[in-house]
Amino acid sequence: MEYNTIIFQVEEAVATLTFNRPIALNAISTELLNEFSNVLDEISTNEAIRVLILTGSGEKAFVAGADITELAKLNALQAKIFSAQGHRTINKLQHLPIPVIAAVNGYALGGGTEIALASDFVYASENAVFGLPEITLGIIPGFGGTQRLTRLIGLNRAKEMIFTGKMIKADEAQTIGMVNKVCAPDKLMEEVVKTAKIISGKGAVSLRAAKQVINNGANVDLTTGCQMETDAFALCMASEDAYEGTHAFLEKRVPEFKGSLLNE
Numbered sequence: 606m607e608y609n610t611i612i613f614q615v616e617e618a619v620a621t622l623t624f625n626r627p628i629a630l631n632a633i634s635t636e637l638l639n640e641f642s643n644v645l646d647e648i649s650t651n652e653a654i655r656v657l658i659l660t661g662s663g664e665k666a667f668v669a670g671a672d673i674t675e676l677a678k679l680n681a682l683q684a685k686i687f688s689a690q691g692h693r694t695i696n697k698l699q700h701l702p703i704p705v706i707a708a709v710n711g712y713a714l715g716g717g718t719e720i721a722l723a724s725d726f727v728y729a730s731e732n733a734v735f736g737l738p739e740i741t742l743g744i745i746p747g748f749g750g751t752q753r754l755t756r757l758i759g760l761n762r763a764k765e766m767i768f769t770g771k772m773i774k775a776d777e778a779q780t781i782g783m784v785n786k787v788c789a790p791d792k793l794m795e796e797v798v799k800t801a802k803i804i805s806g807k808g809a810v811s812l813r814a815a816k817q818v819i820n821n822g823a824n825v826d827l828t829t830g831c832q833m834e835t836d837a838f839a840l841c842m843a844s845e846d847a848y849e850g851t852h853a854f855l856e857k858r859v860p861e862f863k864g865s866l867l868n869e
């Protein structure tokens with residue numbers, strides 16, 4: 606499918622989705638949000654894609670938030686509809702069955718930070734900047750930032766960021782756990798692709814199971830989470846990949862995962 610605001614490429618098993626509105630630092634317009642949602646649908650039904658990378662076009666921005674030109678014209682009802690649509694799309698991202706790495710290559714503000722928060726983990730370039738500056742616009746985060754940032758970095762740090770609207774650089778974001786790795790700008794994609802390839806070489810069933818159990822387990826008590834792990838573990842053992850992985854170890858060879866989601 607062709608998109609106006611997104612570049613979508615698939616190379617081997619790794620897909621790269623590039624937010625592409627250079628005119629507004631890749632800000633999220635209604636069109637971009639619709640296209641983002643459609644690409645996620647496309648990815649979730651394509652079994653050949655094992656890992657998704659998100660990034661922004663240009664050297665300056667990942668995503669500079671919702672498009673403020675559009676935002677400024679919304680009445681309360683339209684804002685509710687836009688925010689709900691954003692939540693649906695970002696939930697879809699968080700629950701995509703495959704791993705998602707955000708390659709944050711510049712400003713990730715407002716909705717941009719919220720997209721990074723719903724990814725599985727973040728690598729950032731040294732010039733990346735994170736923040737939820739909505740308070741400065743007289744609003745609050747509307748795509749899950751008040752909830753996901755709090756869960757990730759804790760109540761007090763999240764409150765400070767949200768109440769002040771302050772922007773933080775990549776190294777501080779790494780210190781507080783928002784970023785896994787900080788890279789030189791010209792090495793960011795290389796590092797992300799390297800990690801994506803390591804992941805895409807693993808078994809598809811176990812990757813999906815691990816992501817699902819980690820995500821769902823984060824919202825329940827430990828006993829329930831461990832029970833979910835037990836069930837998912839049993840499901841993995843029924844896959845061809847588990848047979849291949851365990852037998853490859855015993856035969857002292859590298860496993861060749863077919864990644865079939867079916868137990869043929």
Ligand code: CO8
Binds near residue numbers: 671674676746
């Ligand atoms: N929306 C629209 N246009 C933008 C945005 C944006 N978010 N960010 C930048 N632009 C435009 C600028 O207007 C400018 O356009 P032009 O050249 O036509 O004047 C161009 O991009 C380049 O930007 P700057 O000249 O401002 O570049 P600087 O290097 O001086 O500054 C910044 C870069 C710091 C990133 C600055 O552009 C900025 O502060 N941008 C806004 C960041 C922001 O506040 N984001 C949060 C938006 S609100 C949000 O995300 C809420 C999500 C949930 C919504 C729920 C809705 C109901």
